[in-house]
Amino acid sequence: MAKQRGIEILVGLFMAVGFVAMFFLAMQVSNLSAAVNGEGYRLTARFSNVGSLKARSPVSMAGVRVGRVEDVSFDKDTYEAVVTMRIDTATDTIPDDTFANIFTAGLLGEQYIALEPGGSMDYLRDGDEIAHTQSALILEQMIGQFLFSKAGGD
């Protein structure tokens, strides 16, 4: 009887450790903890080209992450990309003349949205749209323009 109980305790321990390991993988190793964090408010911005920006790309201000891209969709009437961002609730003082740029982390790294605050005293609220945007720099386009201006200069 005592032996059976010892086995049951050890099996219980085994299953508990297994579930703790799965929980550790889910929360600490994967992005589940970031995805669950659904707090914050939404802003949208329109870009003529978003490059390789994807859902869950970071949104940063002064280099600090203040939110994430929630969705990238295409507006078939204006032929623009509509980016929905979720900004952390703590960052609730983004001026309404803020400039949204799409930058690349490093030369070939992933793309992110950098917000440059303007000087306005009115702040953006949930559902507002950022009016001033600058699209992603496409490397091929830049090289093409560079070659074109070189050829034109001669």
Next chain:
Amino acid sequence: MLLDGLARLGRSGLGTLERLGRAHLLLAGMVLGVGEVLRRPGLLVAQLFNIGVLSMLIIGVSGLFVGMVLGLQGYYVLAQFGAAESLGVMVASSLVRELGPVVTALLVAGRAGSALTAEIGLMKATEQLSGLEMMAVDPVRRILTPRFFGGVLAMPLLAAMFSAVGVLGGYFVGVGLLGVDSGSFWSQMQSKVDFQEDIVNGVIKSVVFGVVVTWIALFQGHDSVPTSEGVSRATTRSVVHAALAVLGLDFVLTALMFGE
């Protein structure tokens, strides 16, 4: 002369088909016996102890060392490209996607699968299985089914432990010894390892491996020639077949899951 050769080929082909058929009948019998396991959870607990608890030590130690080696080797390669911060991504995704489920399945096949085959084979050789049948107890339901479900349940838990310990091992080597930044180790890992894509698929893999490894082990024992030589051959075949099946299936599953 020619006909003799043909007959031998035909006989071996028919024999293989017959074994395959018996293996699937056994699998069907064990899966249908799930009610027996629910009625007598004590039998399942005993098998979880044999397969799961007793494998924890080897799984933990191997996971730690595999993670540490991954951290060490990954660092030397990644540092050449100035991307040592991605070490966490490399360690975690290779463990969660591939090494965790596969190495765990190979270790369980060697540690627990061989024991299952030998146990069932000896039960058959000493006519304990026939004895149960004489008492109108179905040996497949009573003896094989709890072992089967014990293996299927234990495998994903063991694989999760392997991956978790391995990530910690990679962390100790990468951050502790080689000086990778701790914050970027975790944050890069979290931003690149996807829950659905990586973790859930890894768990699905290890469940499949659990089914395959225990099924092969139990079938080899149940189908062994009831002599000491027969049991020893069955044990060898169990480990070899399980290892080959795991490696082959891993390729198929990886192609299906991550191949787009």
